[in-house]
Amino acid sequence: MPKDHGIGASSKRREDVRFLTGTGNYTDDINVYGQAYVAFVRSDVAHGRIKSVDTAEAAAMPGVLRVFTGSDFEGVGSIPCGWQVTDRHGEPMKEPAHPVLAHGKVRHVGDPIAAVVAETLQEARDAAEAVMADIEELPAVVDMKAAVASSDTLVHDDIGTNLCYDWGFVEDNREAVDKAISEAAHVTTLELVNNRLVANPMEPRVAVGSYEAAGDMSTLYTTSQNPHVIRLLMGAFVLGIPEHKLRVVAPDVGGGFGTKIFHYAEEAFCTFAARALKRPVKWTSTRSEAFMSDAHGRDHVTKIELALDKDHNFTALRTETYANMGAYLSTFAPSVPTWLHGTLMAGNYKTPLIYVNVKAVFTNTVPVDAYRGAGRPEATFQLERVVDKAARELGVDPIELRRKNFITEFPYATPVAVEYDTGDYNATMDKLIEIADLANFETRRKESEGRGKLRGLGINSYIEACGIAPSNLVGQLGARAGLYESATVRVNATGSISVMTGSHSHGQGHETAFPQVVAEMLGIPEDMVEIVHGDTANTPMGMGTYGSRSLAVGGSAMVRATEKIINKAKKIAAHLLEASEADIELKDGAFSVAGTDKSVAWGDVTLAAYVPHNYPLEDIEPGLEETAFYDPSNFTYPSGAYCCEVEVDPDTGKVDVVAFAAADDFGNVVNPMIVEGQVHGGVAQGIGQALLENCAYDETGQLLSASYMDYAMPRADNVPMVTVDHSCQTPCTHNPLGVKGCGEAGAIGSPPAVINAVIDALQSGGHTHVTHIDMPATPNRVWAAMQG
Amino acid sequence: MYAFEIERPTSVADAVSALSADEAQPLGGGQTLIPTLKQRLAMPSKLVSLAGIEEMKYVRRDGDVLVIGGGTTHGRIAREAAEHFPGLAALAGKIGDPAVRNRGTIGGSIANNDPSACYPSAAMACGATIVTNSREIAADDYFQGMFTTALEEGEIVTEVRFPIPEKSAYMKFEQIASRFPLVGVFVAKFSDRVGVGVTGASNDGVFRWTEAEEALAGNFSADALSGVTAPPASDMIADLHGTAEYRAHLIPVMTRRGVAAAA
């Protein structure tokens, strides 16, 4: 019997009641009395020198309160970067300034040049059109390799190069890797592009700044995945507002996918303008603005070489990647192609020698940063594509080649500096073969052939690193923050509980899953537990939600705080039961004395804590509220095996995903239904990346895919029913819940499965010259590949 | 959006007089015009909504001709044309999504003449007649290249008359983002001729593939198309979603499928 409550139960998502009945309180639903509205004037050229910005006409228009330009921000800090990468030669990365409003130059289409604040949105937009920016257009830096090869055109003149860093990992392995590759029995080489994506959360970004002069108190309501991080970055580095004078609130944020982690100029602008004008100031991004101002994802150009010995053991791996940073360094941008990517290049394999080179490049494009998976999808895609290509070149079964090289003993220290605690890659592969009914694939292929379609099968296995991350480790790697998480468990007098968490839920289901854990630990109903999050005023300092860290790190903090609650409650119970604390047991919401029928209910203990008439006041304080900060000792390593079946229309090149199966090892699972939903969503995004989504610039730096007319999001009919299994469970050994994280797996594991399937379809259909197609594998690209 | 005035006449005559104002523009279902206004790409001083004009909303059979009011929505055409002209009903039923189909009108689509609009291919293949408040225009004369038609300022498409073919099919190969046709081909077989209308593909907008029409007139089968000169790639649209060569390739593919599917 599946459980119906607590850990392991598929409790229904309680937050969905408000989301699905239109009673959510999204950021754009927030209106502050007396608010004015912002319209940004954005650059329509990719690169140019600002000769002048004439605001006189705009300032005189009806309703306009003030027009701001870059010069208003001269005394203000630069939008900071949260991670410093050190290059191959021990030098720090190049870190150009990122002004709130462009100053001197514009560096991408969408770069804000000026901002109009007016009484109404309409008036702000009208006046924004009257701002006259005289911009001398410069040639645009778009192609990464050209940007590095020549310094004729620089995105940032003051740093003298377009190269942010040239990173080698592990640099000491370089020569040994080169040697192993030159001596290998077989080397498979693949050049590929990991396409640039736009995250497209359903709710565009919003910022509402307000200022209460009497108390000198600033408040920012923002679409953020981590309000405390925004308070720290914006308060300390940009505006110089101390934490106790700045409150950041991120309410029901309508999706994030990574792009709402970062601190954005618009947040700083609204907070700054509210102080300057002593009026609340609201900005809501249009969808068009979102395309040209939300940080984009991916955008890597990679060459990967895999060396094998005569028995098909992987002996070495070498990669060279150009990673697009865009025009400025977004908050976590430098870490994505390095520490979130290079450390994953071992994948599921015991390849002994690995060298990863990454050149991060500035271009006149929107900044690029973490997007669902962040670095791990890029690592997995290239690795699983090259392994598949090697299997074809060697004429061996792609599953057998993988199995031969799987890591089977744990813990396992990879040559790229991480230690996998647990995993069983053969188990997930076995499970995949079963749930995907691979035994009958050839029958299905024949059936497709009968309908004139080429059917292909794509397999891959993946590993990822979640639950980020040990603070001391990431500190050594250049993080300018700790990556712990926090929770306060406040037990109320009647026994109900509020958990104040530093994690942030913007669709993940924390409000359901977190209470399941606390309820299980205390033996009380889930509905006695409520999650409070998203407001720096009433939650402890936390680092927020990304990198599939919420349950593994935030949940662990909550477990630790709940353990403290249990310890204290036992002391109270011991007093009430006149027994020794050591004899007190907590079960099904009651404390009892071991071996007796004496017990006291949970509610009696909590009441005693707040009405301490009969209470050990000499030993313990009244009240029942505990806080814990949890800093993980390692990453967690979810893994799995995915399979995709496609049908290709040989006349048009159109690819349909007709079957998809995912066998994941997420360690312990708190809510199987939510986990399944996370995998479904991740797979949908992965199919989107593989077949549809393409953020494209032309050579002048104009964004070609600037609306849904040209940027293809996956829709229901692009995604088949996904068979999901997470019964293979090797619990994480170092967090109290044994959980690993599931939020990104789907997006990491699916793109290589889809492309491997497309290649299989074409090859088995006689197009043996097609060894790779770049994502998205659009009909035109697939058709062109078939033409040769 | 910029501010504008709006009028809601209930007759064609009132609409025509409202449109005589400076910079006035008709508003059909708004599925093209409203997004354009929201992006501040157009600045009409007055919109004349046609949505309240009941005399422009109908689908009726008049002998061998299907007569459709210019204000009729795609959704209604999909339902009410199905019995008489399934090929056209299927075309209408694949435009956008239900919300688009419940607002967007055939008159708006025909007036706008987007190079990727669906109806123009059917109008060309069938030799439809576009009826306005002042005249009747043959499809061949009406469509004059991308976003260009024979319409004069203030002229309203009040009706479209489609000769009903014996068999027809619309093959829409969707652009993956917008799901407008990257190439759409309407094949219509009449007792004495065959029409092949191609949309989405050409720099000159919708066109008839006359070589295919001739080949199919003698032998209405997909095989009849082998050896027929395909429209040259040099005339085709090239963009993010398809090269000119790809679009040129898709025209015969979709035509063949249309012939095979025609019902």
Ligand SMILES: Cc1cc2nc3c(=O)[nH]c(=O)nc-3n(C[C@H](O)[C@H](O)[C@H](O)COP(=O)(O)OP(=O)(O)OC[C@H]3O[C@@H](n4cnc5c(N)ncnc54)[C@H](O)[C@@H]3O)c2cc1C
């Ligand atoms: C998401 C989406 C998907 C779509 N997919 C498709 C598709 O696959 N295929 C396709 O063909 N179309 C598609 N469309 C366009 C849709 O069919 C529009 O409804 C149509 O192009 C315009 O019709 P409308 O009634 O909405 O006109 P409006 O948007 O109101 O007007 C369009 C233009 O025509 C003028 N106009 C309107 N009615 C008349 C009239 N009776 N006489 C003279 N001028 C008039 C207006 O002044 C304006 O210039 C899509 C639209 C959307 C939003």
